[in-house]
Structures are given as structure tokens and as C-alpha cells.
Amino acid sequence: MADHRALYEKVILDHNRSPRNFGKMEHPDLQAEGFNALCGDQFTVYLRMEGDRIKEIKFEGAGCAISKSSASVMTAELTGKTRAEAEAVFAKFKAMITSEPGSPLDEKALGKLAIFGGVREFPVRAKCATLAWHTALSALHGAPDAVSTE
Amino acid sequence: MQPTSTELRFDVEKVRADFPILGLRPHGKPLVYLDNAASAQKPRAVIEALRRFYESENANVHRGVHYLSQLASERYEAAREKLRRLLNARDAREIVFTSGATDAINLVATSFGQVFLKPGDEVLLTQMEHHSNIVPWQMLRDRAGIVLRVVPVTDAGELDLATFDQLLTERTKLVAMVHVSNTLGTVNPVKQIIAKSHARGAAVLLDCAQAAPHLRIDVQDLGCDFAAIAGHKMFGPTGVGVLYGRAEWLDRMPPHRGGGNMIKSVTFEKTTYADAPARFEAGTPPIAGAIGLGEAADYLMNLDFAAATSHEAELLAYATEQVRTVPGLRIIGTAADKVPVLSFTMDAAHPHDIGQVLDGYGVAIRAGHHCTQPLHQRFGLASTARASFAFYNKREEVDALVSALHHVNEVFV
Numbered sequence: 267m268a269d270h271r272a273l274y275e276k277v278i279l280d281h282n283r284s285p286r287n288f289g290k291m292e293h294p295d296l297q298a299e300g301f302n303a304l305c306g307d308q309f310t311v312y313l314r315m316e317g318d319r320i321k322e323i324k325f326e327g328a329g330c331a332i333s334k335s336s337a338s339v340m341t342a343e344l345t346g347k348t349r350a351e352a353e354a355v356f357a358k359f360k361a362m363i364t365s366e367p368g369s370p371l372d373e374k375a376l377g378k379l380a381i382f383g384g385v386r387e388f389p390v391r392a393k394c395a396t397l398a399w400h401t402a403l404s405a406l407h408g409a410p411d412a413v414s415t416e
Numbered sequence: 417m418q419p420t421s422t423e424l425r426f427d428v429e430k431v432r433a434d435f436p437i438l439g440l441r442p443h444g445k446p447l448v449y450l451d452n453a454a455s456a457q458k459p460r461a462v463i464e465a466l467r468r469f470y471e472s473e474n475a476n477v478h479r480g481v482h483y484l485s486q487l488a489s490e491r492y493e494a495a496r497e498k499l500r501r502l503l504n505a506r507d508a509r510e511i512v513f514t515s516g517a518t519d520a521i522n523l524v525a526t527s528f529g530q531v532f533l534k535p536g537d538e539v540l541l542t543q544m545e546h547h548s549n550i551v552p553w554q555m556l557r558d559r560a561g562i563v564l565r566v567v568p569v570t571d572a573g574e575l576d577l578a579t580f581d582q583l584l585t586e587r588t589k590l591v592a593m594v595h596v597s598n599t600l601g602t603v604n605p606v607k608q609i610i611a612k613s614h615a616r617g618a619a620v621l622l623d624c625a626q627a628a629p630h631l632r633i634d635v636q637d638l639g640c641d642f643a644a645i646a647g648h649k650m651f652g653p654t655g656v657g658v659l660y661g662r663a664e665w666l667d668r669m670p671p672h673r674g675g676g677n678m679i680k681s682v683t684f685e686k687t688t689y690a691d692a693p694a695r696f697e698a699g700t701p702p703i704a705g706a707i708g709l710g711e712a713a714d715y716l717m718n719l720d721f722a723a724a725t726s727h728e729a730e731l732l733a734y735a736t737e738q739v740r741t742v743p744g745l746r747i748i749g750t751a752a753d754k755v756p757v758l759s760f761t762m763d764a765a766h767p768h769d770i771g772q773v774l775d776g777y778g779v780a781i782r783a784g785h786h787c788t789q790p791l792h793q794r795f796g797l798a799s800t801a802r803a804s805f806a807f808y809n810k811r812e813e814v815d816a817l818v819s820a821l822h823h824v825n826e827v828f829v
Contacts, residue, residue: 270776305768305784306798328798330766
């Protein structure tokens with residue numbers, strides 16, 4: 267049964283209440299804006315780079331508990347990663363979000379990302395969970411246009 | 417709970433029995449369907465009409481000499497007559513079947529726009545329009561050089577009528593506006609606006625998509641030039657709607673789409689078009705949908721509408737009072753004249769999360785911008801949660817909503 271308790275893990279609610287690395291970054295090296303056209307959610311992701319490596323990452327904007335907490339967890343996960351490493355983390359996260367509900371999670375490989383396992387029961391929320399990630403990846407690739415999850 | 421006086425007059429349980437889907441139990445909880453502004457549920461009579469059509473009446477219309485084609489044509493035209501009666505149009509010719517309200521508005525923008533709107537002419541919209549009554553006019557603006565003006569909305573969610581008076585000038589050729597706001601629930605003073613517009617020489621198109629399920633729309637009394645109706649929002653099937661257009665206009669408007677059924681004769685040199693409404697019904701129309709919509713019109717005409725309206729007013733008053741007990745909840749749209757549509761935000765939770773938690777309790781509401789992004793921007797919001805009621809909703813469902821909203825606070829605060 268699609269019980270919301272499966273979705274709103276304690277850690278998710280905590281990140282929603284007090285998101286990490288939340289706010290504007292002055293003079294970022296890279297930035298991108300992401301929209302969810304369906305619900306009007308919008309995030310801006312800022313990156314400070316050191317060569318190919320993410321030195322610092324921040325985000326601001328408005329979104330639901332899933333999109334906001336996912337953005338918050340993402341900033342922690344991606345700090346210190348190279349572009350290729352960041353892509354690999356996102357690929358792993360996306361594969362988990364879109365996997366069969368109830369299938370076993372590789373919690374060791376996923377680490378903190380495993381808290382979003384409940385999203386699999388609510389396919390409509392997958393877009394919320396990946397919005398900030400798409401936006402960050404687009405910033406890393408220097409895409410000038412806003413990202414839309416539609 | 418003791419039934420109230422209105423509920424004694426309006427037997428809500430009897431009405432609910434007409435809507436089979438209301439017996440569902442999503443997630444093991446009784447369905448509390450409060451997403452009526454997005455799409456209303458269907459009475460058994462409509463569902464039966466669809467089944468009957470496909471089982472024993474199906475054929476294409478207006479073409480065949482055989483039994484079934486004649487029967488289908490009769491049923492289709494009888495449905496047109498039912499919609500004429502519901503809207504009190506003078507003539508069934510003024511009822512054009514479309515694929516929905518969006519299609520009806522696009523028809524007017526394309527066809528009326530082609531003949532009656534010149535570069536520099538102004539079309540007056542309002543800030544509370546649904547995207548379906550904004551985008552077609554922007555497309556026409558880009559094509560034909562018309563100018564769009566927008567009547568602002570007050571903090572309470574009412575039209576700023578003083579500004580409307582200023583924006584309505586001899587340059588205004590059309591006022592295209594929503595009768596009832598799908599987000600705010602506001603019932604606009606359309607009769608007064610139509611009179612003023614006509615005095616200035618402007619025609620009026622009403623988007624009645626949200627009005628039809630709640631109000632009696634008498635197009636002759638209102639005096640509107642056009643009215644757009646969405647079938648599925650007035651308890652009919654999806655994929656069908658109506659454009660009411662005064663014959664004086666329809667007879668002078670060119671077809672917006674070409675195809676079968678909309679012609680008198682075709683040669684490769686010259687084609688002459690059929691009269692309205694066939695001129696605007698190119699291709700095979702949504703026959704079953706139109707017949708189902710006719711059944712929905714009958715249902716509404718047979719309903720004790722005065723009792724249903726006061727039941728709805730009571731639901732709105734009760735829901736407004738009850739949701740205000742939820743800490744951190746703010747209602748968006750507090751107009752004096754409203755239908756039972758309740759949009760709100762909560763300090764603790766994003767609308768999507770509100771909707772998600774409510775779903776776990778069997779309570780269906782909508783979260784998002786409800787296709788009114790400019791209106792949300794005016795209130796400084798990206799999205800709202802919206803509970804929208806129909807006459808088949810009851811007080812206990814308000815209680816279920818409010819109890820679930822309290823639970824939202826428990827989850828997120």
C-alpha cells in the first residue's frame with residue numbers, strides 16, 4: 267500500500283526542515299536553474315569548482331519535501347567529486363529511484379541516498395527527487411538553458 | 417452528526433448513490449473526492465448512455481441512410497438540443513460540439529480573430545484566467561498583432577473592476593474572461609461586465625468551464641456572445657465540450673478547421689462551407705461523448721438545483737470555517753461570491769506534500785498551479801493545494817479533510 271510514511275523518512279523530513287548548503291552563492295563558477303513545469307517548483311544550483319572538482323555547492327529555490335531534501339542530500343554527496351564522479355553518483359541515484367518498488371536496495375553502495383528508496387512507490391514523485399540533480403549536472407556541463415523535468 | 421436543514425431538503429446520500437465511483441475505497445479508506453474542479457465524477461446515467469451507445473447505437477453521424485447511422489445522428493442532435501436547453505440558447509445551431517473548453521476558446525481565437533480582430537485591436541483578459549484562456553490569445557497576438565490587456569485581481573481574489581472600467585475602451589474588441597475561477601472559486605460579476613462591454617462595442621467570451629457544475633448558465637439572460645463549456649467538469653465524459661456562440665457571430669465566422677462534415681460542396685476549385693454548427697465540426701465529432709454530455713445536462717436539469725446550490729454554499733462555509741482551525745493554513749481566494757473551491761497553503765508543508773499525505777487518508781485534492789501561473793505569481797506563490805467540492809460532497813468529507821490536514825502538520829512540523 268502506498269503509505270506516505272514509506273516516503274517521508276525521518277532523515278528526509280530533517281533535510282526538508284533544515285536543508286544543508288541552502289542559499290545563494292556569490293560569484294559561482296557555474297550555475298543552472300531547474301523547473302518542474304507540473305508543479306511550479308524551481309531551484310537554482312550554484313557550483314564553485316577547483317579544476318574538475320566540485321569545491322562547494324549550494325542551492326536555493328522552492329520545492330516540496332522530496333525535491334528540497336534531495337537537493338540538500340545531493341550537495342553533501344557531490345562536494346569534492348569530479349564531474350565524472352558526480353555523474354556516476356547521479357546515475358546510481360536515478361537507477362535506484364526508477365527501480366522496481368520493493369526490490370532490494372544496495373544500501374552500502376547507495377549510502378545516504380537509500381533514504382529515497384520510498385520514492386519508488388510513488389512514481390509521480392521521481393521528478394521531484396531528481397530535479398536538483400538534473401539541474402546540477404546541467405550546470406556542470408555548462409548548459410545555458412533552464413532545465414525542465416518535463 | 418445530525419443532518420442540517422439543507423441536507424434534509426437536499427438528500428446528499430440519495431444523490432451520491434447516482435455516482436458509482438464514490439463507493440471506492442482507495443488505500444482502504446472511503447474515497448473523499450475533492451478534486452472536482454479538475455474533473456467531476458459521472459452519474460450512472462452518463463455511464464449507461466456511453467455503454468448503450470456503443471452496444472446498440474454506434475455508427476457515424478450525418479452520412480448513412482442505414483438504421484444505425486440515423487439513430488446515432490438523432491441521438492447526437494438530441495444531445496445538442498439538451499445542451500441548448502441547459503444553457504437556454506435561442507437556437508440549437510448556436511451549440512457547437514468541441515473537444516472541450518480549450519478547443520472552444522481556440523475556435524473563437526482562430527475564427528473570430530481572423531475576421532473581427534485587426535492589428536492593434538485589444539482583447540481584455542483577467543489575471544485569474546486559466547492558461548487555456550491566455551495562450552490562444554498570445555498565439556493570436558503573435559500571428560495577428562492584437563494587443564492583450566489584463567484586468568488585475570485584488571488581494572481577496574476579486575476582479576479590480578475600477579481598473580476594468582479604465583482598460584475597457586473603444587479599442588477593446590473582445591473581453592475573454594473566466595466566469596468562475598478554477599483556483600479562487602470567485603464568481604465574477606459577468607452580467608454587469610457584459611453590459612459594460614457591449615456598451616463599449618466589445619464582444620464577450622465567457623470561460624464557463626468551472627461555472628457549469630455550480631451555476632445555472634442562461635446565455636440569453638447573461639447576454640454573452642460566446643461561452644466555453646468543458647463536458648467532463650459538468651459530470652459528462654472527457655473529450656467533449658461546447659462552444660455556445662450567438663448565431664449573429666457564428667454565421668459570419670470562417671471555419672477554423674477543414675475536413676469532412678463542415679462543407680456544402682467540394683471541388684478542387686472551390687469549396688463552400690456548411691452553416692453553423694456543422695461548419696465548426698470538421699471530422700467525426702465525439703459522438704458518444706456528446707450523447708453522454710446530453711445525459712449530464714439532463715441530470716443537472718432534473719436536479720433540484722436551488723437545493724444543490726445552497727448545499728454547496730453550506731459546504732463552502734463549513735469547510736472555510738473548519739480549515740481555518742488548522743495552524744499555519746492560509747486560504748487563497750476569499751471573494752464574497754464563491755463556489756466551493758478552497759485553495760490554500762500551509763506553512764509546514766509544500767502543496768505536493770499536503771496532497772501526498774491526504775491521499776493516504778483517501779482524500780483526493782489537487783496540488784500545483786492549477787494552470788493559473790500568472791494568478792499564482794500575483795499572490796507570490798508557485799503552487800497551492802486545492803480542495804474543490806461538488807454537490808455530492810458532504811459535511812463528513814470536510815471533517816475527513818480537516819483531520820488529514822491536522823495530520824500533515826504532525827508529519828512536517
